Amino acid sequence: xxxxxxxxxxxxxxxxxxxxxxxxxxxxxxxxxxxxxxxxxxxxxxxxxxxxxxxxxxxxxxxxxxxxxxxxxxxxxxxxxxxxxxxxxxxxxxxxxxxxxxxxxxxxxxxxxxxxxxxxxxxxxxxxxxxxxxxxxxxxxxxxxxxxxxxxxxxxxxxxxxxxxxxxxxxxxxxxxxxxxxxxxxxxxxxxxxxxxxxxxxxxxxxxxxxxxxxxxxxxxxxxxxxxxxxxxxxxxxxxxxxxxxxxxxxxxxxxxxxxxxxxxxxxxxxxxxxxxxxxxxxxxxxxxxxxxxxxxxxxxxxxxxx
Amino acid sequence: xxxxxxxxxxxxxxxxxxxxxxxxxxxxxxxxxxxxxxxxxxxxxxxxxxxxxxxxxxxxxxxxxxxxxxxxxxxxxxxxxxxxxxxxxxxxxxxxxxxxxxxxxxxxxxxxxxxxxxxxxxxxxxxxxxxxxxxxxxxxxxxx
Numbered sequence: 001x002x003x004x005x006x007x008x009x010x011x012x013x014x015x016x017x018x019x020x021x022x023x024x025x026x027x028x029x030x031x032x033x034x035x036x037x038x039x040x041x042x043x044x045x046x047x048x049x050x051x052x053x054x055x056x057x058x059x060x061x062x063x064x065x066x067x068x069x070x071x072x073x074x075x076x077x078x079x080x081x082x083x084x085x086x087x088x089x090x091x092x093x094x095x096x097x098x099x100x101x102x103x104x105x106x107x108x109x110x111x112x113x114x115x116x117x118x119x120x121x122x123x124x125x126x127x128x129x130x131x132x133x134x135x136x137x138x139x140x141x142x143x144x145x146x147x148x149x150x151x152x153x154x155x156x157x158x159x160x161x162x163x164x165x166x167x168x169x170x171x172x173x174x175x176x177x178x179x180x181x182x183x184x185x186x187x188x189x190x191x192x193x194x195x196x197x198x199x200x201x202x203x204x205x206x207x208x209x210x211x212x213x214x215x216x217x218x219x220x221x222x223x224x225x226x227x228x229x230x231x232x233x234x235x236x237x238x239x240x241x242x243x244x245x246x247x248x249x250x251x252x253x254x255x256x257x258x259x260x261x262x263x264x265x266x267x268x269x270x271x272x273x274x275x276x277x278x279x280x281x282x283x284x285x286x287x288x289x290x291x292x293x294x295x296x297x298x299x300x301x302x303x304x305x306x307x
Numbered sequence: 308x309x310x311x312x313x314x315x316x317x318x319x320x321x322x323x324x325x326x327x328x329x330x331x332x333x334x335x336x337x338x339x340x341x342x343x344x345x346x347x348x349x350x351x352x353x354x355x356x357x358x359x360x361x362x363x364x365x366x367x368x369x370x371x372x373x374x375x376x377x378x379x380x381x382x383x384x385x386x387x388x389x390x391x392x393x394x395x396x397x398x399x400x401x402x403x404x405x406x407x408x409x410x411x412x413x414x415x416x417x418x419x420x421x422x423x424x425x426x427x428x429x430x431x432x433x434x435x436x437x438x439x440x441x442x443x444x445x446x447x448x449x450x451x
Contacts, residue, residue, distance in 0.1 A: 109402060110402050110403065113402030113403075113404050114402070114403075114404055116404075117402075117404035117405065137407060137408065137409075138407070138408040138409075139405050139406060139407050139408065140405070140406045141404060141405050142403070142404045142405070143404075154408075166408060169408060170406075170408065173406045178406060179403045179404055179405075179406070180403075181403075182403030182406075183402070183403035183404075185403075186402070186403055206406065207406070210406070226424070226427060228408070228409060229420040229423055229424055230424060231408055231409045232409040232410075232412055232417075232420055233412075233417060233420050233421050233424060254410060255409045255410055255412060255416070255420075256412070256416045256419065256420065259420065259423070
């Protein structure tokens with residue numbers, strides 16, 4: 001079978017496997033490593049998937065009448081070297097175009113959200129990073145600079161150590177630029193929907209990262225766990241109606257998982273899964289590069305007139 | 308006439324309403340403003356401030372009266388909260404611009420966490436099941 005097809009299948013299979021394993025993979029590494037690693041893996045796999053689809057389409061299209069004539073390519077030679085069925089090439093090309101359109105729409109959406117969020121941060125009262133607001137929730141909003149909004153209701157219910165844990169957690173989101181990883185992951189998912197489960201895994205790992213920063217800050221895992229549990233139990237009271245309530249209801253709970261990890265003894269990381277995943281990713285990258293080279297050589301060989 | 312900046316009129320209107328002891332109608336706000344803005348302009352501004360959550364609308368016959376939605380120092384907060392709702396409506400969680408401290412729990416998860424908190428507040432009470440929250444059984448307890 002043709003190398004480019006193998007590469008395309010490997011990229012798709014790799015994306016499915018990364019999606020299925022993502023929850024376990026992010027738990028196998030310290031979150032400060034898991035977040036960048038998983039984000040990078042998702043971005044690379046998404047690029048490989050669309051890249052290999054484009055290669056398959058190009059391998060056929062370059063031997064097509066007008067294009068072949070323009071490039072001085074002999075179609076019979078190209079097709080002899082790259083026997084890609086026309087229907088398959090057309091499907092690959094159409095899929096690539098659709099995925100790139102999805103990426104475009106998502107990029108516009110993310111940009112609009114980022115601009116609005118930055119404007120929102122500028123207009124918040126005061127200059128301090130921390131803003132108290134009505135409500136029973138706490139969020140970090142990205143911007144330049146980003147802001148931490150803490151609901152007064154929640155703040156009142158926490159004891160002083162838990163308050164410090166909460167604020168350290170939210171500050172970590174801003175200082176570590178967690179929104180950049182989340183946005184990159186969303187773009188990768190737009191480009192390759194097979195990666196969809198990776199989104200939840202990265203969101204979980206980002207929260208874990210901020211939790212670990214809070215542990216560093218106050219020096220007590222249990223207190224951080226208790227701050228999360230206290231906040232979560234309050235936040236589970238009837239949510240306000242309207243947009244905020246809808247957004248809350250749509251989220252799937254990572255909270256219990258975070259409390260579990262904080263209360264468990266720190267386990268030595270077992271990087272076997274991540275190492276295997278990295279090797280598989282390297283294989284996909286290698287196959288994609290080889291596929292691209294293969295196409296390049298095939299086209300050169302079918303250009304008797306050139307050079 | 309000099310063109311006002313959009314925010315300038317809003318601030319003036321907000322100041323006028325907050326200086327009054329009772330809810331004001333549009334025609335009562337009008338003479339309190341510099342530069343003789345048009346009636347409809349002030350009406351629109353009041354309506355916009357109400358939409359933003361800064362003012363509260365009170366029906367009075369066929370017209371509206373306006374008062375601050377919250378005590379003066381909390382108006383900023385009310386506006387903040389309203390804008391927050393809009394940001395969330397945009398799917399800000401998914402768009403990566405917003406990270407919440409905790410998310411929604413289902414009833415079973417909430418019971419687990421409540422149990423955990425109760426145990427901690429009354430450590431000598433009836434022993435409920437702290438292990439339920441631990442991912443792996445058989446590890447030695449580290450809780451204080």
